[in-house]
Amino acid sequence: MTTYNLLLLPGDGIGVETIAEVERIVDFFNKAGKVKFATETDLVGGAAYDKHGVAITDAAMDKAQKADAVIFGAVGGPKWDGVPYAVRPEAGLLRLRKDLGLFANLRPAICYPALADASSLKRELVEGLDIMIVRELTGGVYFGEPKEIVTLESGEKRAVDTQVYTTSEIERIAKVAFDLARRRGNKVHSAEKRNVMRTGVLWNEVVTATHKSYAPDVKLEHILADNCAMQLVRNPKQFDVIVTDNLFGDVLSDEAAMATGSLGMLPSASLGAPDAKTGKRKALYEPVHGSAPDIAGKGLANPIATIASFGMALRYSFDMGEEADLLDKAIASVLAAGLRTGDIMQPGMNKVGTAEMGSAILEQL
């Protein structure tokens, strides 16, 4: 029987609780007996800082390099607002992305039918919504150098961040977007600010060139990032796949996630390039939501986004599409049956905690 190695990194806040529910789901699939998932757990973010003084240790990075997939909870919280920049909680996540080469961040923005009314957008605008945001994750302003604060002779400080993109970085993320579009609605919007940014000009140029091998079946439209932010509010269903850079992807994917009304439900996958020999991709899966320090440790968190992230792992890392479908269906059934954690509570529904929600999904499975 094939054994897959999973590294679980709960991190901070509600990450700890939601990853605990994933462990129960993993146990279920182990008992089902088709494959074996061997799990290890380690620290990341504030939890790692508290114990080791860094946001992730080299030892944990080593485990991540060797794992078939990393399942990540969340990092950060006010407790660590004052820690030095280099060891702030987010640095752990950023190092994982960079060192594992996870350049392709897939963020589905889906409206679960049972939650269409939970959106702040009008029901008809979000019902059936299904967007895939493909965000470049290892380039742009997140990692470009110089990135520094210097004190000038005048006593003033001067801060710099540098956004860098090369042809090949843009090309490989464009391919991911076009390949995904082929299996979906055949439409890609590429968002940048070519009217202001040189990286936007190159982005536009390379995406257009890459598109040639996907035309005419896949349609490409270029959209300015500010207009994209507007259109996601005005009429999100006009989108199928959106491909964009690291920073715009951060903002636009969060906006889209909130528009669905299903934020606590949304998973994401961060993938590396396929290995030249084995074809395997390094991968990290994490919920779109954060560590929610205000409700952490109280058993109130919604575990669905983290469980659905494991579902994406089944699909993208382990070629277990059927099992992933099963898990997605179990989640939809539990919602249809009226179970809700506090974040998605609606009048007349049945309010449950983290563990109850996990149990209900297990039962459905």
Add this chain to the structure above:
Amino acid sequence: MTTYNLLLLPGDGIGVETIAEVERIVDFFNKAGKVKFATETDLVGGAAYDKHGVAITDAAMDKAQKADAVIFGAVGGPKWDGVPYAVRPEAGLLRLRKDLGLFANLRPAICYPALADASSLKRELVEGLDIMIVRELTGGVYFGEPKEIVTLESGEKRAVDTQVYTTSEIERIAKVAFDLARRRGNKVHSAEKRNVMRTGVLWNEVVTATHKSYAPDVKLEHILADNCAMQLVRNPKQFDVIVTDNLFGDVLSDEAAMATGSLGMLPSASLGAPDAKTGKRKALYEPVHGSAPDIAGKGLANPIATIASFGMALRYSFDMGEEADLLDKAIASVLAAGLRTGDIMQPGMNKVGTAEMGSAILEQL
């Protein structure tokens, strides 16, 4: 009688039609006789490129430097997609901002009561919405150097944009935000990505320090820009004033404008520092919407945002708050009476064109 010099820059697309309506409003105030507005008109954007090969001429810049206020229409359109980067239509606007030192961009996101149903957000979330977004406009990634595309030895291209902020740049925009908050709801949200960007760290630090002279009456909250994008969808009414950098301001203000449902109605002001001697600020006023090439020249454009931009000029450049209120009221009455241009048309309302809308507002005045 005081004479004020206005430079009108209609630019491209619907800018030409909407500025024509502003001229009629200016005439009205000239006849009213309290002050005299002397107007000049010049080219900017694609129109300037077609005639002079640049997005704005030195002569037009000279007029802008001398004017008491610039009223700007819109620039750009597919016609100029292929022109060299340095002379693309947007370069005209960016040069105006930079050379006039217009560092403070005020973008009200207001929901006109008559249009609450036009928002894609649920009515109760936007009714009465009144946010002021204060965007830094002459720094950040828009103007930082290096800003270039180079071809590497490998044949690959490498594009770079540089985001730069200094203490004093952040301090002066923070002051604008805090001063405005004092005349409004006494609450400022400062949006950045301090968890990823060094400019975000400095931004956070300087805004916090500047806040000291405004506490405790003005409240300050720091919010990550991605979270801000979410919260603008979830519950926009939680905001009073939002202060943010050039790029986040571009995206967040467009998102907020669309959320109001009143996009075609929203004006903006771009202000420089007060002159050491006269106390006067250089100023440019422009609608938030773009040049809408698809409906340009057809007499269909909504002139309200551009007229309301002149209203902001009355308020911020000419100390004519009463007249500005009058103009705002005239706009509200016309809407309440059921007049709508195509962009804001609703069932049962009275559809009118650009000139009819202008006439109706004049009549109300």
